[in-house]
Structure formats: structure tokens, C-alpha cells
Amino acid sequence: MNLKELKEIIDIVTSNESIEELEIEKSGVRLRIRRSSNHVGSVSTASVASIAASPTITSAPAPSKVLAEIEELFYIKSPIVGTFYTAPNPDSEPFVSVGDMVEKGSVLCIIEAMKLMNEIESEVAGEIVSVLVENGQPVEYGERLFAIRPR
Amino acid sequence: MFRKILVANRGEIALRIIYACKELGIKTVAVFSEADRHALHVRFADEAICIGPPKSSDSYLNIPNIISTAELSNVDAIHPGYGFLSESAYFAEVCEASRIKFIGPSSEAIRLMGDKARARSEMNRIGLPVLPGSADSIHTDKEAIATAEAIGYPVIIKAVAGGGGRGMRVVHSRNELLSSLKTAQAEAASAFGAPQCYIEKFIERARHIEFQVMADEHGNAIHLGERECSIQRRHQKLIEEAPSVIMTPELRAEVGCRVVQAIKKTGYSNVGTLEFLVDEKRQFYFMEMNTRIQVEHPVTELVTGIDLIRDQILIAAGDRLPHRQEDIQFRGHALECRINAEDPVTHRPSPGKITSWYSPGGPGVRVDTAAHAEYVVPPHYDSLIAKLIVHGSTRDEAIRRMDRALEMFVLEGVKCTIPLHRQILHNSAFRKGNIYTKFLEHLQEPRVRAVEMA
Numbered sequence: 001m002n003l004k005e006l007k008e009i010i011d012i013v014t015s016n017e018s019i020e021e022l023e024i025e026k027s028g029v030r031l032r033i034r035r036s037s038n039h040v041g042s043v044s045t046a047s048v049a050s051i052a053a054s055p056t057i058t059s060a061p062a063p064s065k066v067l068a069e070i071e072e073l074f075y076i077k078s079p080i081v082g083t084f085y086t087a088p089n090p091d092s093e094p095f096v097s098v099g100d101m102v103e104k105g106s107v108l109c110i111i112e113a114m115k116l117m118n119e120i121e122s123e124v125a126g127e128i129v130s131v132l133v134e135n136g137q138p139v140e141y142g143e144r145l146f147a148i149r150p151r
Numbered sequence: 152m153f154r155k156i157l158v159a160n161r162g163e164i165a166l167r168i169i170y171a172c173k174e175l176g177i178k179t180v181a182v183f184s185e186a187d188r189h190a191l192h193v194r195f196a197d198e199a200i201c202i203g204p205p206k207s208s209d210s211y212l213n214i215p216n217i218i219s220t221a222e223l224s225n226v227d228a229i230h231p232g233y234g235f236l237s238e239s240a241y242f243a244e245v246c247e248a249s250r251i252k253f254i255g256p257s258s259e260a261i262r263l264m265g266d267k268a269r270a271r272s273e274m275n276r277i278g279l280p281v282l283p284g285s286a287d288s289i290h291t292d293k294e295a296i297a298t299a300e301a302i303g304y305p306v307i308i309k310a311v312a313g314g315g316g317r318g319m320r321v322v323h324s325r326n327e328l329l330s331s332l333k334t335a336q337a338e339a340a341s342a343f344g345a346p347q348c349y350i351e352k353f354i355e356r357a358r359h360i361e362f363q364v365m366a367d368e369h370g371n372a373i374h375l376g377e378r379e380c381s382i383q384r385r386h387q388k389l390i391e392e393a394p395s396v397i398m399t400p401e402l403r404a405e406v407g408c409r410v411v412q413a414i415k416k417t418g419y420s421n422v423g424t425l426e427f428l429v430d431e432k433r434q435f436y437f438m439e440m441n442t443r444i445q446v447e448h449p450v451t452e453l454v455t456g457i458d459l460i461r462d463q464i465l466i467a468a469g470d471r472l473p474h475r476q477e478d479i480q481f482r483g484h485a486l487e488c489r490i491n492a493e494d495p496v497t498h499r500p501s502p503g504k505i506t507s508w509y510s511p512g513g514p515g516v517r518v519d520t521a522a523h524a525e526y527v528v529p530p531h532y533d534s535l536i537a538k539l540i541v542h543g544s545t546r547d548e549a550i551r552r553m554d555r556a557l558e559m560f561v562l563e564g565v566k567c568t569i570p571l572h573r574q575i576l577h578n579s580a581f582r583k584g585n586i587y588t589k590f591l592e593h594l595q596e597p598r599v600r601a602v603e604m605a
Contacts, residue, residue: 081202081219113219114249138223140201141216142185 009033030073074124076146078139082113086135094135100128101151108146111139126150152468153177153227153252158196159217160232163519163538164444165192168230171460180224182217184210186529191521198224205531211235214242221251228252228467234533237443238265254467256421256442263417264440268311268349271437274425277416278409279437282428284351295332295350296325302352308332310339311347318342319386321353354436356587358429359383360395361441362410363451365462367472368420374407375451375459376481381586382575384498389568389591390575391447391487393454396546396584397433403481406435411476422448422463428588446489446538449519453485453542483542484549488557488572490520490537492528495571496595502530506564511556515542515549528565536567546584550576 013019013033021034078084086094086109095107102108107119108128129147133139155178158168165181169192172179181196186205193199200220203210210216212235221229229251231237243258255261264270268287275281285298288311299306299322308331310318318339320331332348340346359380366372379395380388394403410425423442427435448459462473492501508524520537522528528536539556543549554576557569575581578594 081200081216081223083223114215114222138200140220141203141210142201 006031025073030071032071071149073129074126074148074150075144076108076120076122076148078111078141078143078145079120080111080113080118081141082111082118082139084133084135084137084139084145085110085112085117086131096128096131096146098128098130102126102128102148120145122146122148124148124150153464155180155197155224155226156254156464157182157217157221157224157226157229157251158192158232159211159229159236160234161187161190161192161211161521161532162535163521164232164446165190166195166521167519168232168460169195171458171464174458175461175464177464180220180226182211182220184531186531191523200224205529207235207531211532214239214245218245218249218251221246222249226251228254228464230254230464231443233443233446238441240265252467254421254463256419256423260417260419261442264423264442266311267309267313267439268347270440273417274413274437274440277413279413279425280435282351282354282436282438285349288347288349289332292329292332295328298350299325299328302350305353305355306350307353308335308348308350310335310343310345311349312343312345313339318348354428354430356431356589357381358395358397358586359388359426359588360398360429360435361424361426361445362407363445363448363459364410364414364419364423364425365459365466365472365474366414366420366423367466368469369471370415370418371472372411372415372419373472373474373476373479374410375455375457375479376403376407378447378450379586380447381588382581382591383588384591384595386588388447389489390572391450392546392549393450393485394481396586397429402433421466422459446535447487449517449538449540450485450487453517453540454481454483455479456482483544484546485540485542486549486553487538487540488553489535489568490539490560490562490572491534491568492536492565493534493568494566495568500530500534501566502528502534503565504528505536505562507561508563509559509561510537511539511559513556515552516556517541536562536565547582550582 010033013022023032095109096102102122104122104125106122108122109120111118111120126148129149131146132144156172157180158165159182169179179196181192181199182202183190183193183199184203184205202216202220203213229246236242238261240258240262243253243261246253247258271281283302289295305321305323308320318335320335322328322331335348336346339348360377362377363375364372376393377395377398378391378393380391382390422444423440424445425440426438428438429435444463452459493499494501504527505522505524510518517540518537522536541549541552541556543552557573560569
């Protein structure tokens with residue numbers, strides 16, 4: 001995603017008041033854009049001030065304040081075809097869960113292929129943002145297993 | 152019968168196998184590399200699993216990933232197609248151990264025929280004539296000189312583990328012998344990981360004629376006649392036809408009978424092809440046996456009306472041969488032109504996007520391909536993009552039909568062999584059937600020189 005695309009996306013959000021929050025994930029980049037003001041449509045008295053502050057009287061469209069947050073996520077992909085397991089055996093706790101901090105080399109999961117249990121290690125240090133495959137599911141080569149926010 | 156088959160291949164042959172499975176009511180699982188995510192075999196199979204990056208050694212040759220896919224998708228059998236793992240005795244063995252049926256012969260049969268020197272001596276022992284030559288690989292210079300003298304020049308040096316023309320050298324005199332042997336051994340070592348070479352008689356104007364065989368697992372075997380594949384460049388076939396112009400029904404019956412006897416004696420099952428060199432006196436010399444379905448199988452399908460892939464699957468499932476020898480009839484003449492993405496003069500590969508595509512149809516025309524408009528020919532695999540196959544009542548009709556089909560074949564964006572095929576088809580020696588394995592080399596020599604001088 002280049003700056004031009006980023007600007008266009010922000011423009012769409014600012015010019016369309018019905019969009020409260022937008023999250024895009026594309027080729028390893030996650031973009032979240034959120035309005036800093038409260039719900040425009042809500043009539044709670046607490047938000048009156050901010051609504052009043054927006055120049056609705058003038059004809060020129062005024063951009064609302066938008067908070068853009070861009071982050072690079074790292075994806076752990078399956079190096080083999082096999083069955084994905086989150087834990088070393090059915091009775092154990094998963095190796096990792098969302099929110100856990102992992103080190104480079106930490107075991108994240110097991111992929112069983114041809115009766116062999118292959119431990120898959122993290123290639124980066126960081127926080128587990130999501131586990132993308134369910135326990136016991138088959139995975140193909142290159143399939144995304146975990147999203148990690150690198151430290 | 153099988154419920155589900157994994158197709159361990161790509162391109163037109165993967166599609167061809169999927170056609171047969173669909174017609175038999177068998178589910179299919181495609182495997183693909185990252186370069187083939189949008190390929191037609193992926194689209195038309197019931198399931199598809201990515202098995203690796205584009206490089207074939209990491210994907211289509213990746214045995215652990217293919218076996219894992221077979222286990223995960225719960226298939227009964229694997230069809231290896233041609234190339235890739237189709238003649239890997241080890242892969243067939245892994246399938247056997249994993250109790251997945253390998254659609255092909257046993258791993259032992261593949262291993263025997265894969266060792267060209269052993270295959271020749273074994274076939275010779277059970278009654279097929281072979282070219283005079285060293286029964287085994289050559290170890291010393293002295294041995295090489297003595298063997299070549301005994302056979303008489305010219306001789307050809309070939310890699311024991313060879314195929315596809317690599318590790319081959321023709322030697323016309325004693326002066327060239329030892330240096331050619333060293334080159335051939337070096338080529339063999341780098342191409343196949345084994346430097347062993349053998350020496351045999353070289354026939355100046357040899358034809359390449361092969362016999363299609365089919366055998367079940369109950370000891371029955373038949374032959375489906377011959378294909379002539381003399382139009383080759385660097386030992387890669389370019390045009391195949393059936394029948395051969397030199398064949399008579401009597402000669403076919405005679406050679407066919409010996410071929411069937413030989414494969415019965417080896418206990419071979421499934422489809423296979425025995426390749427022969429044929430000299431100007433119509434003497435057949437066994438060269439090697441291919442233990443897989445071949446690229447040019449449609450030529451035999453058109454003259455016999457038999458679906459070879461279907462029968463191959465039925466035999467692997469344990470069925471008896473669906474045909475008796477006396478039922479096999481040969482009708483008309485079939486030709487196949489291999490349309491490769493390569494420069495028709497230099498033969499350099501020409502991968503890239505096909506910008507415009509129309510494949511011809513009409514009576515007696517068949518196109519086996521996995522290409523289409525906007526298809527990107529990947530640089531990672533072989534250059535075959537389509538097989539244009541025609542059938543006519545006579546050889547002359549088949550040639551005319553092929554010529555008009557080639558003329559109407561629209562293929563833009565990549566260079567291809569269509570202009571070369573038309574040049575061959577218009578050659579009067581080809582029209583008369585005066586062909587031999589060096590035909591193309593001699594036809595192209597003046598052009599190549601002209602290009603070099605320009």
C-alpha cells in the first residue's frame with residue numbers, strides 16, 4: 001500500500017460519515033482507521049459539543065478527525081502439507097494463545113505429516129495477534145497459521 | 152473401484168486424468184505449486200491443495216507433501232501422469248507402504264526398467280533383440296576401445312541412468328572415443344547423479360518406433376500397435392504418428408507378439424511403452440521401456456478408439472484387461488504435434504503470458520491443453536503448452552488436416568513451435584514418410600547457420 005492509496009482510503013472515511021471504523025488487511029499490512037469523535041448519529045448529550053464543533057453550517061465539507069493506525073503483521077506460514085495442532089497432545093494447553101508474547105524459535109504449533117510431528121517455530125519475536133487455523137484442520141503449503149505483531 | 156484419486160501432476164496431463172476420472176465417476180484431488188494456483192487442473196478437480204513453491208523439486212517432486220495430501224484427502228490412488236514422479240521407483244514404494252495405489256506398475260518393475268543397461272540385458276534374455284553393445288557400463292578406457300572396435304563405428308555412448316538425450320554422444324572414430332566418453336560421463340554425473348555410461352551400435356538413419364502395451368494384474372497382456380516418433384530434436388519428440396509408414400500388418404503382429412511375450416515374462420502390469428530403433432532393413436532393436444503413460448498416447452487412442460487413461464485406472468483398480476488382442480483394430484492415421492512455448496529455430500524456452508488464443512476444432516481434431524487466453528506459461532516447468540492431434544482416413548488426409556489446424560491455431564504472446572511444424576509438414580521427404588531421428592537436425596541445419604551468420 002502506498003501513500004496515495006492510504007490517502008484515498010482516509011478520504012473515503014472522512015467524506016462518508018456513516019463509516020465509523022474501517023479495517024483493511026492486505027498483503028501483510030493491517031490498516032485500521034477510526035473516527036475520534038463519538039457516534040455521529042447518536043443524540044447523547046455528551047456528544048453535542050463535538051457535533052456542534054463540526055462546521056455543519058458551512059457548505060464546504062469538513063473532514064472529521066480521523067485516527068489512522070498502520071501496522072505490519074508477520075505471518076507464520078505452513079512449510080509443509082499436514083494436520084495443524086495447537087498443542088503437543090489433546091490433553092495439553094495450546095503452545096500459544098492470542099495475546100501471548102513469543103520469542104524467535106518459540107514452538108507455536110505442530111503439523112503432522114506422514115505420521116511425523118513437526119514442531120513449527122516462530123521466525124520472529126512478538127505478540128500473537130491471531131491464530132488463523134483451527135486445531136485439527138488440514139493445512140496446505142504456504143497457508144497462514146499465525147499473525148504476529150513483531151516486537 | 153477407486154472413490155478418489157490424487158493427480159500428482161500439472162498441465163494438460165493433469166487435466167487429461169481429471170477428464171477420465173469425471174467420466175468414471177471418481178473424485179479428484181489436484182496438487183499444485185504456488186506458480187499454478189490459477190491453473191485449470193486446480194479449478195476442475197474436486198479438491199486442490201498447494202504443495203510447495205514453484206520449483207518442482209519443492210512441489211511436484213515433494214514426496215512427503217504429496218503423500219500427506221493423499222492421506223489428508225483420503226484418496227485410494229495416485230495418478231502420477233508423465234514426468235515428475237511417474238518413473239520414481241522410490242515414490243511407487245512409498246505409495247505401496249502407505250497403502251495408496253500407485254497407478255502404474257510395481258516399484259520393482261519401475262526400478263528394473265529405470266536401469267537402462269539392466270533392462271536391455273533382461274529384455275534381450277527373454278527374447279527381444281537389442282543393439283550390439285556393451286552389456287554393462289564401461290569402466291576403463293581399454294574396455295571402451297575394445298567394445299567400440301567389436302561393435303564397429305559409428306557407436307553411441309549413453310548414460311546408464313539417462314533419458315532425454317543428456318549424456319549421449321555419437322562417436323565416428325577411435326580418435327574421438329575417449330574424450331566423448333569423458334564428456335558423456337560428466338554430463339551423466341551432473342544430470343542424473345551417476346556417471347556410468349555404456350556403448351552401443353549407432354544406426355545412421357534410424358527410425359524411432361515404439362509399441363504401446365497394456366497388462367492387467369492377472370497375467371493378461373496386449374499391445375496396441377506402434378507409434379513412430381522419428382521427428383525429434385535433441386532426442387525430444389516433436390511429432391508422433393500411428394501407424395508408421397514402414398509397418399505392415401504382418402510385421403506389427405510379429406513384433407507385437409514378441410513384445411507381449413516379453414512383458415508377460417517380466418510380470419509387468421499397467422500401461423507401458425517399449426521403444427525400438429529400427430534400421431533401414433526394418434530390424435527392430437529394443438532401446439528402453441517407459442513405465443508410464445506417455446505424452447503421445449492420444450495418437451494410439453485415435454487409431455484404436457481406446458481410452459488409455461481410463462483403462463490404466465481400471466487395471467490399477469484390479470480389473471481384468473477390458474480388451475482382447477483380437478478386438479484391437481487400427482483405423483486410419485493419427486498425427487500429434489507438440490506445441491511448445493519455445494523459439495522454433497533456437498529451441499530456447501519462451502515463457503510468458505498468452506495474449507491471444509484460439510484452438511482449432513472441426514472433424515478429426517483434438518487439442519489436449521491446459522492453456523488459454525491470458526494464461527501465463529510459467530518458466531519453472533517443461534515448455535509443452537498444447538498437443539494438437541488429428542485423425543484422418545489416410546496419412547495424407549491426416550497431414551492436410553494437421554496443416555489446416557496449425558494454420559488456424561492462434562497463439563500469441565509467446566513464441567511456439569507452430570511455424571516449425573508447418574515447415575516439417577510441407578517438407579516433401581516428410582510427406583513421403585522418409586523420416587529418421589536426425590531428420591529435424593538435417594532440416595534445420597541451414598537455417599541455424601543462416602541465423603548465426605546474420
